Amino acid sequence: MSRTAPVGTPLGDAFHVFDTTLRDGAQREGISYSVADKLAVARHLDALGVGFIEGGWPGAMPKDTEFFARARELDLRHAALVAFGATRRPGLAADHDPQVRALLDSAAPVVTLVAKSDRRHIERALRTDVAENCAMVTDTVAFLRGEGRRVFVDAEHFFDGYAFDPDTALRVLEAAVNAGADVAVLCDTNGGMLPLGIAEVVTEVAARTGFRLGIHCQDDTGCAVANSVAAVQAGATHVQCTANGYGERAGNADLFAVVGNLVTKLGMPVLPDGRFSELTRTSHALAAIANIAPERHQAYVGTSAFAHKAGLHASAIKVDPELYNHMDPVDVGNGQRVLVTEMAGRASVELKGSELGLDLAGHPDAVSSVVATVKEREAKGWSYEASDASLELLMRSALGSSQQAPFTLESYRVITERRQDGQVVAEATVKILVDGERLIATAEGNGPVNALDAALRAALTPSCPWLADVELSDYKVRILTRGTAAVTRVLLESTDHAGSWSTVGVHGNVVEASWLALVDALAYAALRRTPVAASR
Incomplete structure (x- = not known):
């Protein structure tokens, strides 16, 4: 499907859009959310219509503990709040583990537990064996389920662990789901996977287990979005993302690109009615809270995502905008822009004039004058693609306008x-x-x-x-x-x-x-x- 599919009734619990901006995204270098910031981010994500908002790690981070204490201020309408934490420690009962108790104290209705699924990490990092690791998963999931919490389990380093020792990786998933976990989330923690590899493993694991699977991808190969979409196509029904791809190292799968692809390319109505058009606004609002300039070239929501510079593109767009746009930018709250530079032809100038409110189509001499002036000046170092006001004054002058500076x-x-x-x-x-x-x-x-x-x-x-x-x-x-x-x-x-x-x-x-x-x-x-x- 190459055009935007209609957005109808959201898939609800049949498909999960799970946002972890407030935990994984906050690990990006340069981001430091205050509690007030975290509350504001949660409100924007809820307004967009994501299904789950992972708010942080209560008990491990004082700021996150405070966030959950103040979560009643949020009045969430679409999303469920999720607390993140680890399974019980080796040799300690789940109900006596302070970190597990902190998950209950957060009052979050959903808990995501991280569990080691790579035997090398189990033995070297946790310094325990596979049997005890699986018992840790089983005991913690069962305890939280008994306390009325919904539980998802993030199988950390799953793809690396599955390649090294698939039986151990699957035993961890079985321990989680058999104890009552709703979703087994396959994590590409080191971000080293490629889309075909992701699809192959997800397909195989789904066939071998029959479990509900989720996907969590880091962007170390630049493939986090593609990997996430490939996992969904292979059967995952729970996708974890962060706003604008924020996250440690190279970041995480970008929420807006993943949702954009699921809706427009796969026809999956993963957001409530009327919320898809809020993608661009939400992206920019969350960038402002993070105090990070929006990425102009970001897919779907960047200000340059539908900007056209080449004259050949503009000529085609003048005939039909769909000829050089993969979708209607209005659907995600964005807009098409035409850039007038030395590469511009007559069509670019006419389209840009229309964008600025000027009708140049019936003034061929004015169009020729603008094209010639822009090319001549850009050869000397001028740049009009980032200075629309100067360009509009140039166009008005070519049309014979007497508008000048007031002196x-x-x-x-x-x-x-x-x-x-x-x-x-x-x-x-x-x-x-x-x-x-x-x-x-x-x-x-x-x-x-x-x-x-x-x-x-x-x-x-x-x-x-x-x-x-x-x-x-x-x-x-x-x-x-x-x-x-x-x-x-x-x-x-x-x-x-x-x-x-x-x-x-x-x-x-x-x-x-x-x-x-x-x-x-x-x-x-x-x-x-x-x-x-x-x-x-």
Whole structure:
């Protein structure tokens, strides 16, 4: 199935989407969730409609213990909360093991137990034998089931253990399921498997045991998503993932890519009605909580997932968007974008103009002008794919629009002073014409661009009071050529109460490159306040 399948009634308990962002995902380098963060993540995952949310390891992690104590704040509507922990220790009764008791104290209705399934780990890491390891699994599962908990068992290192000693790996699964575990989860803990190998083992284990199987994949080979989908195709009905693939080392199977594939390629309605379109929003919200920039090229939910740069692609998309999209991006809450670069042809420019609210299709001369200008400028270092505001101004100019910055420059001057106390201050003076009136303003800043911006505002604010709403929110400089006479590209991001926009400037002088980007930023800010812009 190559197109999006209809999303009907979710599979419910027939299929489990199990999220472990709050445990396995939190092991990613650079992530440190507070308890408040963990509660917020759980709310987003529940709103998306996952079936199970693994909240952490109570008793082992104080933060996780607190999370479960506060879990009553969540009011989950779709998901069941899961506590993670280990089987009893060797030689200790399950009901006397403090870690097992902590799982009960968490009050989570579901418990996931990790159990060794590789004989080498049993003997070397646990320092016990296979019989005692299986007894540990049996006793802990039976005890938790007797206390009214639903139990899943993660068979750690299963694929490596199955390759080394399949009988031991299967004995562990039998111990879990015979004691009452609902699902035996096959874990590719070291992340070394490939899809065909996963499918072969899952098929074989399912045939030999008849157990309900789950899959948990790490991404060390870059195959965690493919491995997870292959396992489902081979018979697994429980898939463990993390938001955006967060996790230790190379990460885990990405929840959004796995769900995207299950729904659109396998036709499996694994989320409640109406929730599939929340994939992109949820991905970005969880990235914000983790304080990690969203991955632009992430499958399904990345801002570049449906972005097209090549002119050949744009020509086909103009005829039918499905010719170069594997699905309708709207289905996952994303959107198609056309990037105008030196690779662009007429179709790219027309489609991008339509995206920006401009009808270029009936203006062939304007299209030719834009294509030629973009190619010429990009050869000199300009880049319009990340600066839609500058591109829109260029398109409007080609269409004959008189929209310009709300001033005409006579001159500017910037000086930088290093004072005796070590403080460095930039001072800028601008001389501009506004409606025929010559204005001069001077201001200081912590750098040349900041000083120029402040001086411009001082001169313009009396006639453009809306400038008070406009802020420069980001400033990026890239040196395009080597040496002290290098060409510099500046990208500015500006914001106001209604949104943000990006502009570009290129010059051998970084101040002039910044000035060009700044002028475009103010011109676009003025455009946003005109009736023409308001009607777009």
